Amino acid sequence: MSTLYRNPSILSNSIESWLREKLRAAGEKGGIVGLSGGIDSAVVAALLKRVCGDRMMAVTMPCHSHPEDRQHAELVARHFELPLLVVDLTATYDTLRAAIPAQGSEGAKLATANLKPRLRMITLYYLAQERNLLVCGTGNRVELTVGYFTKYGDSGVDLLPLGDLLKGEVRQLASLLGVPAPVIDKPPSAGLWQGQTDEGEMGVTYDELDRYLARGEGHEKVRDFVERSRARSEHKRNMPPLCRIGETKQA
Secondary structure: OOOOOOOHHHHHHHHHHHHHHHHHHOOOOEEEEEOOOOHHHHHHHHHHHHHHOOOEEEEEOOOOOOHHHHHHHHHHHHHHOOOEEEOOOHHHHHHHHHHOOOOOOOOHHHHHHOHHHHHHHHHHHHHHHHHOEEEEOOOOHHHHHHOOOOOOOOOOOOEOOOOOOOHHHHHHHHHHHOOOHHHHHOOOOOOOOOOOOHHHHHOOOHHHHHHHHHHOOOOHHHHHHHHHHHHHOHHHHOOOOOOOOOOOOOO
16 A cells, blocks of 8 residues: 555544544534545545435436436445435526526636535525535545535535545545445546536646645646635635724724
8 A cells, every 4th residue: 555645444533533522522423424426425425424424415407417427326325325315506607697698708617517506505505404414525635625516515514524525535435434446436527517627627636736745745736726726715714804893993
């Protein structure tokens, strides 16, 4: 096993203990996760099942999604015997898009794509509040560091079980937990539009990002991408700035 990554058995035990502690502190709540058909959400779902048993829920929320994503989400649900709810957001998305005047700007494509994770966030929180669950996110250390997530979308969560894990550690943990091979082997994608992949959009590979974050090693292109992305996305990791007013004298 590469020394770049930590032992997956230790990672699994640590995350499970952490989840139990956080759920207990919240009043013995269970967990809910959006099951996208990708590796990160599959790992979170499998860990929640081990920790919560029937006090967890997986939700797949297709929205003009590739059919394979739903197929892989259902494959994971069957494999781990997860309680799965399907909430099709396609019509909701279409209605919202039709209600918003189109500007045709360069940012329109990404703004439109980001509606999907934001609608999914709303759905998960509705279900979580209704069922007394905590929303568990699927972001890993790489995504959180470079800001590769949607503000108030997939970052809108209560807990981030994988937040300290490199992408390679997620893969190794997935293998340990028994995540089906088609889910582990597929190219990582946020599913924002047809043909979109994480590495294609970022222009660097997860292996390169893992090595840079773990050891500070990497080509100048990788270092520049990480540091530039980290600075540009700082607002995503912080609470909104608060305008504080000091004492004022009355006129």
